Amino acid sequence: MTQSTTRPTLTAELIALAALSALTRFWKLFTPNAVVFDELHFEHHAGHYLDGTYYFDVHPPLGKLLYAAEARLFDVSAATLLTGQPATALRLLPALLGALLVPLIYILIRQLGASRKVATLGGIIALCDNALLVDSRFILLEPLLMGFGMIAIVLFLASRTRSGPTRLSLLSLAAFFAGCAISVKWTGASALGAIGVLWLADAIARRPARSSVAAEGALLLVIPVIIYVSAFAVHFALLPKVGVDEGIMPLRFRKSLVGDPLYDPNAHLSLAVKLADMHRAIGRGNRSLEGVVHPAASPWYTWPIMKHPIGLWQDSPARTQSIVLVGNPVVWWGAAVGVLIALIVLERRRALARRWKFALLFVAGCYLINFLPFIAITRVMYLYHYLFAELWMSVLAVVSIGAVADWNDDDAHPWRFSSPKSAGLYYGIVALVVTGFAYFAPLTYGWTLTPAAYDARFWVLHPQF
Numbered sequence: 001m002t003q004s005t006t007r008p009t010l011t012a013e014l015i016a017l018a019a020l021s022a023l024t025r026f027w028k029l030f031t032p033n034a035v036v037f038d039e040l041h042f043e044h045h046a047g048h049y050l051d052g053t054y055y056f057d058v059h060p061p062l063g064k065l066l067y068a069a070e071a072r073l074f075d076v077s078a079a080t081l082l083t084g085q086p087a088t089a090l091r092l093l094p095a096l097l098g099a100l101l102v103p104l105i106y107i108l109i110r111q112l113g114a115s116r117k118v119a120t121l122g123g124i125i126a127l128c129d130n131a132l133l134v135d136s137r138f139i140l141l142e143p144l145l146m147g148f149g150m151i152a153i154v155l156f157l158a159s160r161t162r163s164g165p166t167r168l169s170l171l172s173l174a175a176f177f178a179g180c181a182i183s184v185k186w187t188g189a190s191a192l193g194a195i196g197v198l199w200l201a202d203a204i205a206r207r208p209a210r211s212s213v214a215a216e217g218a219l220l221l222v223i224p225v226i227i228y229v230s231a232f233a234v235h236f237a238l239l240p241k242v243g244v245d246e247g248i249m250p251l252r253f254r255k256s257l258v259g260d261p262l263y264d265p266n267a268h269l270s271l272a273v274k275l276a277d278m279h280r281a282i283g284r285g286n287r288s289l290e291g292v293v294h295p296a297a298s299p300w301y302t303w304p305i306m307k308h309p310i311g312l313w314q315d316s317p318a319r320t321q322s323i324v325l326v327g328n329p330v331v332w333w334g335a336a337v338g339v340l341i342a343l344i345v346l347e348r349r350r351a352l353a354r355r356w357k358f359a360l361l362f363v364a365g366c367y368l369i370n371f372l373p374f375i376a377i378t379r380v381m382y383l384y385h386y387l388f389a390e391l392w393m394s395v396l397a398v399v400s401i402g403a404v405a406d407w408n409d410d411d412a413h414p415w416r417f418s419s420p421k422s423a424g425l426y427y428g429i430v431a432l433v434v435t436g437f438a439y440f441a442p443l444t445y446g447w448t449l450t451p452a453a454y455d456a457r458f459w460v461l462h463p464q465f
Helices: 012-026 039-051 062-073 078-082 088-111 116-127 130-135 142-159 164-184 186-206 210-238 271-288 300-305 329-348 350-355 357-376 383-404 420-445 451-456
Strands: 310-314 322-325
Touching (some): 012 088, 039 088, 062 142, 062 210, 088 130, 088 142, 116 383, 164 210, 210 271, 300 383, 322 420, 329 350, 350 357, 350 383, 357 383
């Protein structure tokens, strides 16, 4: 697990992927001018920060704080947010981070040693996954979690090819964004976990000076803790008044809320006490969700086959337009099949498997660390919890297929293939991916469909609104 990563350079295809990613994410971003799915919750949370009234949520506060900052920047009032009116300007932040995912995937695959054509295929697949696209166009937490997490991992991989102050700077930035990911949702700890495992493997293999190991370890531990604690410190500072859900908090906490019947102006709780009270409340809040039933919910073992897409919005009353969180089946199902076939081939071609051992193990590890923890979670869950894991599954498919198809030739001739059959396979995959994306695009953007056209897209999958 200590193979060196490469340093990708700016290329024409990277620029094109970044431009197309921005176009697909930002095009008609403010349509529909309606509150879509869980946007209602995060608008409310942002509104509470603006008017100073307390609220409770089971997730860490950074994502909602960023939405509140965005609301302040674009002059969206607390009244607009708290009354559930559309605040489409807040979609800019998730769209930005969602747009960054596509070029980041290209860079990541290049860092793992793959060729430009393989990295381009990975970028196209990320670009054309309808689920990733639709999730990044609304005021939700997953785009922030995935964006921060992927930035952190790319920065860490970049640090592995550097030394001295540059390496420490990149490590610090990686730790910062990993801290941001976990401060949005606890599942964002996957990025820090992947970084920590690889950093430890490198340290064991390379045996650097103990002082260097201690300094780097401190950076990777302390910086995320600072980000996490600071997010909560700002959260508490911005919510001094009684609001909603304060009943879940202990009496000593409620004494610090202005306007609460228990308010005591002499009650001054330390940050440590508030953090302890908050995390106990979060634990209770998560346990309260264990018996919740929702038509759009789905168990973890159904996610890889995308059995339960989520209906996010329908126009009313005609219902000729719908927005559905559904992935590109060519990507979701094709990636799983591609990985299986490639691994069978690699089992027979041991030399090739050894060459790509680091890349395959690292990406497979990132997939597992983003998926397996959900097996132990008993609260209600949804397909969107699988999005980061599915992104890693796509990368695993691209890297493994690129290895067995011999697409990692000399980058001096990046678009030369060893045979017409090899080129046909590559461009055939691209064509299928783009076709799948186009077919489900009406459900991504909310375009008008006839009932027959709508039903034709769900001959297997059945979204719930």
